[in-house]
Amino acid sequence: MTDNAAKKRIVIVGSGFGGMAAAKALKGVDAEIALVDKTNHHLFQPLLYQVATAALSPADIATASRALLRHQPNVGVLMAEVTGVDADRRLVHLAGGRELPYDYLVLAIGAAYSFFGHDAWAEFAPTLKSLSDALSIRARLLSAFEKAEECGDPKLIAKLLTFVVVGAGPTGVELAGTIAELARSTLARDFKAIDPRSARVILCEAGPRALSAFPQRLSDYAAEALRSLGVELRLGEAVNEIDADGLFVGGARIEASNVLWCAGTEARPAARWLDAEAARNGAVKVAPDCSVPGRPEIFVIGDAASFSDSAGAPLPGLAPVAKQQGHYVGRLIKARLAGGADAEPFHYRNYGTMAIIGRSRAIADFGRFTLTGFPAWVTWSLVHLMLLVDFRSRLTVYVNWSWAWFTYARGARLLTSEARDDSG
Amino acid sequence: MTDNAAKKRIVIVGSGFGGMAAAKALKGVDAEIALVDKTNHHLFQPLLYQVATAALSPADIATASRALLRHQPNVGVLMAEVTGVDADRRLVHLAGGRELPYDYLVLAIGAAYSFFGHDAWAEFAPTLKSLSDALSIRARLLSAFEKAEECGDPKLIAKLLTFVVVGAGPTGVELAGTIAELARSTLARDFKAIDPRSARVILCEAGPRALSAFPQRLSDYAAEALRSLGVELRLGEAVNEIDADGLFVGGARIEASNVLWCAGTEARPAARWLDAEAARNGAVKVAPDCSVPGRPEIFVIGDAASFSDSAGAPLPGLAPVAKQQGHYVGRLIKARLAGGADAEPFHYRNYGTMAIIGRSRAIADFGRFTLTGFPAWVTWSLVHLMLLVDFRSRLTVYVNWSWAWFTYARGARLLTSEARDDSG
Numbered sequence: 001m002t003d004n005a006a007k008k009r010i011v012i013v014g015s016g017f018g019g020m021a022a023a024k025a026l027k028g029v030d031a032e033i034a035l036v037d038k039t040n041h042h043l044f045q046p047l048l049y050q051v052a053t054a055a056l057s058p059a060d061i062a063t064a065s066r067a068l069l070r071h072q073p074n075v076g077v078l079m080a081e082v083t084g085v086d087a088d089r090r091l092v093h094l095a096g097g098r099e100l101p102y103d104y105l106v107l108a109i110g111a112a113y114s115f116f117g118h119d120a121w122a123e124f125a126p127t128l129k130s131l132s133d134a135l136s137i138r139a140r141l142l143s144a145f146e147k148a149e150e151c152g153d154p155k156l157i158a159k160l161l162t163f164v165v166v167g168a169g170p171t172g173v174e175l176a177g178t179i180a181e182l183a184r185s186t187l188a189r190d191f192k193a194i195d196p197r198s199a200r201v202i203l204c205e206a207g208p209r210a211l212s213a214f215p216q217r218l219s220d221y222a223a224e225a226l227r228s229l230g231v232e233l234r235l236g237e238a239v240n241e242i243d244a245d246g247l248f249v250g251g252a253r254i255e256a257s258n259v260l261w262c263a264g265t266e267a268r269p270a271a272r273w274l275d276a277e278a279a280r281n282g283a284v285k286v287a288p289d290c291s292v293p294g295r296p297e298i299f300v301i302g303d304a305a306s307f308s309d310s311a312g313a314p315l316p317g318l319a320p321v322a323k324q325q326g327h328y329v330g331r332l333i334k335a336r337l338a339g340g341a342d343a344e345p346f347h348y349r350n351y352g353t354m355a356i357i358g359r360s361r362a363i364a365d366f367g368r369f370t371l372t373g374f375p376a377w378v379t380w381s382l383v384h385l386m387l388l389v390d391f392r393s394r395l396t397v398y399v400n401w402s403w404a405w406f407t408y409a410r411g412a413r414l415l416t417s418e419a420r421d422d423s424g
Numbered sequence: 425m426t427d428n429a430a431k432k433r434i435v436i437v438g439s440g441f442g443g444m445a446a447a448k449a450l451k452g453v454d455a456e457i458a459l460v461d462k463t464n465h466h467l468f469q470p471l472l473y474q475v476a477t478a479a480l481s482p483a484d485i486a487t488a489s490r491a492l493l494r495h496q497p498n499v500g501v502l503m504a505e506v507t508g509v510d511a512d513r514r515l516v517h518l519a520g521g522r523e524l525p526y527d528y529l530v531l532a533i534g535a536a537y538s539f540f541g542h543d544a545w546a547e548f549a550p551t552l553k554s555l556s557d558a559l560s561i562r563a564r565l566l567s568a569f570e571k572a573e574e575c576g577d578p579k580l581i582a583k584l585l586t587f588v589v590v591g592a593g594p595t596g597v598e599l600a601g602t603i604a605e606l607a608r609s610t611l612a613r614d615f616k617a618i619d620p621r622s623a624r625v626i627l628c629e630a631g632p633r634a635l636s637a638f639p640q641r642l643s644d645y646a647a648e649a650l651r652s653l654g655v656e657l658r659l660g661e662a663v664n665e666i667d668a669d670g671l672f673v674g675g676a677r678i679e680a681s682n683v684l685w686c687a688g689t690e691a692r693p694a695a696r697w698l699d700a701e702a703a704r705n706g707a708v709k710v711a712p713d714c715s716v717p718g719r720p721e722i723f724v725i726g727d728a729a730s731f732s733d734s735a736g737a738p739l740p741g742l743a744p745v746a747k748q749q750g751h752y753v754g755r756l757i758k759a760r761l762a763g764g765a766d767a768e769p770f771h772y773r774n775y776g777t778m779a780i781i782g783r784s785r786a787i788a789d790f791g792r793f794t795l796t797g798f799p800a801w802v803t804w805s806l807v808h809l810m811l812l813v814d815f816r817s818r819l820t821v822y823v824n825w826s827w828a829w830f831t832y833a834r835g836a837r838l839l840t841s842e843a844r845d846d847s848g
Contacts (some may be wrong), residue, residue: 057481060481396823412481
């Protein structure tokens with residue numbers, strides 16, 4: 001591939017927050033860098049639930065990776081699926097049989113949702129990780145109301161208008177809150193045969209509280225906010241079984257056409273590829289410099305990695321962790337290529353965490369102080385607008401949000417006939 | 425379905441310009457109106473090519489029909505596919521076996537592209553009519569460049585970077601011009617192994633000139649503008665054959681991975697449903713009041729109808745024709761329900777026609793005068809912005825257009841892994 005064999009080759013797998021930050025930190029480095037991802041875009045995942053609930057369009061939260069890295073001639077973008085790593089021969093295997101040699105490898109491949117051994121549930125309970133996931137969930141949600149409007153059978157209507165979200169982490173809370181708003185506000189006046197406000201939105205959590213990564217006071221606020229939006233919060237109730245017509249939660253049956261899965265995540269393939277030690281959730285246990293023990297040329301970052309801070313607790317699977325690790329690893333490789341000394345270990349700076357519950361309601365934990373309600377929501381909105389990578393996205397998201405806030409409308413309520421068929 | 429059997433039932437099939445105008449014209453009428461479409465949205469088709477070429481998002485040009493008709497309690501929106509009409513029993517047949525009775529029927533079902541008897545070509549040459557079509561063409565165009573970047577085989581690269589558009593009507597001209605701009609400007613600097621500017625864009629037209637509905641002078645301007653964008657214009661050359669690897673045009677072979685079909689349209693099912701007389705393109709020949717001869721309670725409007733003006737020439741398949749006919753028919757039914765006298769025949773008011781060729785280039789024919797170049801382009805942009813149905817769409821389209829105009833960037837360059845597979 002290269003006509004200059006002396007150049008070091010750096011392969012970065014994953015164009016999420018971690019991989020993109022690593023690529024950016026390598027700007028100007030005299031190396032041949034390949035950024036490999038199975039999509040062609042960098043996705044702003046914190047807003048993915050807004051695509052799934054028809055508030056934003058895919059293009060509002062995703063940008064072509066090539067466009068983002070246009071001014072870095074040392075990076076080549078490759079749209080391909082990685083199927084494995086040969087750590088001894090220093091090769092990345094791509095689907096279709098191609099191999100990519102590397103001198104340094106950065107695995108920023110994220111995590112998938114885990115069904116805790118019940119992989120059969122995946123068929124009935126979609127998860128939300130990619131743009132395709134979001135569009136398919138959007139089609140399912142919107143067509144549930146369309147089907148209910150037409151069917152004329154009260155039992156089937158009740159089942160179609162029952163939405164169950166499993167897992168009360170940030171994504172589960174965001175989805176449940178937004179689906180409730182969709183039914184109670186956006187769609188409320190648009191149907192004749194059904195009353196969308198009669199929709200049930202149930203949020204199940206096996207643990208004792210919602211948003212358990214936040215302080216108790218904020219969890220309590222979130223639970224109260226969810227209830228005021230009309231979400232039934234079922235805490236301490238584990239899912240026993242999921243099928244095409246609903247699920248069993250805490251032993252009780254719920255008939256529901258739509259079950260969305262936002263429970264535990266699992267970072268499977270990286271540890272297997274590298275034959276490395278994994279944490280309980282499958283993430284690769286990494287050294288203080290984010291490298292894989294025994295493989296100083298391989299780094300695993302973001303959700304795919306299990307990094308223990310000085311107190312021994314693993315860092316959470318959040319965008320800022322991935323971004324900071326990507327930036328750190330990029331600079332580390334840059335220093336090594338320049339023959340620099342050993343680096344300081346990675347240190348995560350926690351600038352605060354936030355979760356949004358719905359229109360005008362959010363929580364924010366900045367360590368020394370916390371915010372709830374409207375001030376937290378304004379902070380959340382501003383921070384997320386500023387984090388969007390390009391100015392065009394910022395403007396269109398701002399327009400869409402302002403519009404939605406004042407009118408309760410949602411601009412992306414689109415069902416094509418095909419999408420409807422897909423949604424079964 | 426109704427608890428007031430005395431109410432007249434009006435069924436409108438199609439939520440495009442014609443159907444939506446008819447529904448709006450029936451505002452306040454004491455009748456039970458059903459608007460049936462196989463999608464859930466009203467689509468602003470004149471901008472569909474911009475979704476296909478990654479400039480706009482689907483939500484920018486489509487709005488949920490329910491949201492548009494929210495303030496008309498006499499209209500029910502039905503997402504369903506119509507499979508036929510029983511004109512004697514006054515029933516509309518829906519897929520799945522349901523029947524909709526009507527007292528008045530408005531068929532505004534548009535037209536499909538016609539392969540002139542070569543239906544096998546449809547597999548290799550996609551057409552552009554729906555949002556799904558646009559997204560699938562977008563995936564094909566973007567992944568052609570991605571595949572070319574990876575393949576390493578000059579012959580395959582040439583085939584992947586050859587884009588053929590068949591039919592130089594407005595849609596074909598818009599697509600060819602925009603694909604050329606995508607390759608020459610937007611993507612120009614984003615690849616390493618290939619030079620997107622080397623892409624060939626070929627526009628084939630069996631007739632003697634592009635945009636033949638416009639005066640000769642404007643056609644000549646359009647041809648010149650297309651050539652200056654790098655489009656190879658092949659006039660007077662008919663397509664002989666299309667297969668998976670390219671096509672024969674005027675007897676000569678062109679190897680091309682992407683052939684897009686924008687040639688003649690055909691309005692098949694309505695005439696068959698009604699057993700009515702059809703024009704050569706399959707459109708139902710309608711009476712001066714847009715009704716079907718012998719069936720005063722059935723109206724066919726827009727592209728599905730063949731309406732001859734006083735000079736005997738059929739009206740063109742344009743949005744303003746459909747809109748004006750929809751409005752006329754809605755008011756006619758309203759008058760009949762009120763026991764009014766016979767209506768004036770439909771009269772089309774031609775406010776002018778326009779076509780866009782690319783960035784800053786367009787043509788406009790206002791009868792008494794014509795415009796070309798930048799003035800025509802500004803007029804085109806303003807008119808289309810104003811015609812978008814809702815204010816939110818206007819704002820986001822305006823933001824996206826301004827952004828693209830100044831930066832040549834395109835916001836919707838998105839490929840999911842699934843889309844890539846689809847594009848085979």
